[in-house]
Amino acid sequence: MDAEKTREHIVCAADDLFYKQGFQHTSFADIAHAVGISRGNFYYHFKTKDEILAAVIDARITERRRMLQQWEGEQATPAGRIRCYINIVITNGADIENYGCPVGTLTTELSKLEHGSLQCAAEIFTLFRTWLGDQFAALGRADDADELAMHVLAFSQGVATMSNAYQDREFVRREVDRLCAWVDAQAAQTV
Amino acid sequence: MDAEKTREHIVCAADDLFYKQGFQHTSFADIAHAVGISRGNFYYHFKTKDEILAAVIDARITERRRMLQQWEGEQATPAGRIRCYINIVITNGADIENYGCPVGTLTTELSKLEHGSLQCAAEIFTLFRTWLGDQFAALGRADDADELAMHVLAFSQGVATMSNAYQDREFVRREVDRLCAWVDAQAAQTV
């Protein structure tokens, strides 16, 4: 009943704090304070910190899946859909400047912690990777679709990291334009 | 005398552990154990953890500066020097697969911790950025040298992050080839 609602609040607050402060740097007290409950009540909903992380990763995957479906509804062409992904670094530009990419920074942190949930977090990458590969295949590049998808993922991670280090929006804009032109060139090669 | 040597050992061990485990996840006990001294002795050489971080960043800047000078001695052409930088993701491929880029992962972590030394860590990026810009200027691209340098930095960060997430050496090799061809194309535009 109400427990479901509280649980959602916890996952939502943890998602935000893990992104902005990092997983390790975020304490139970931080999340409890953000939700407005006591630390003790916390353990009624989640037994360990790892359980919260797993729930946050699940929520992120669900949210990204919904976003991809929305793009498929809005964009008729594969190239248009790929451009939607590329433009994230502008759409979420303010957050990325301050906190980097939510996916990349989490996998990097979990990797250094040798955390077991690293593979789960990497599945968010794989969700985008597969989807981008599908778009490139629809573009007539079935043979090297996965390689092209990985190139786009690497682009977004590189731009996010440098944007976080320098807070330079002009740089982000230039790189987006450069990669959109590259996408058009890839499509042209299919004709 | 001997204090100087011990201090160097501490900085060296901290550098390694900050890279492989992350700054926050590395405790004084970890470093002391790696060096082979007690936690108490530690404070004779460094008063705070932030002092160690500052010393590690200084050491990294010195080491990178030495590396750039070596490349300048080995490579006669600007394009060859830029390729040296691009090839780091292969030269240090094993470490990058396991721990990501030492510079990018540190700035990302310090950003989330809102740590004061973030600006110092970002200076390692700036060291490469300025040097790459000089090479592109020597290549005849003085007008957009800094933009091209930023593109190369973003490339290395993107490749490092994805390499860390997927441990795929073939992907790294392909991206390196792609960017080397891009460098040649940039040089051709100057003629």
Next chain:
DNA sequence: GTCTATATACCGATAGAC
């Protein structure tokens, strides 16, 4: 289902003997 109080462990940092 939510709270307060508390157990346990580790961290950064200090004091003082040698």
Next chain:
DNA sequence: GTCTATCGGTATATAGAC
């Protein structure tokens, strides 16, 4: 210059009242 011992703070996690 190195050690052991310890303080104060905070973290995860638990127990039990309401």
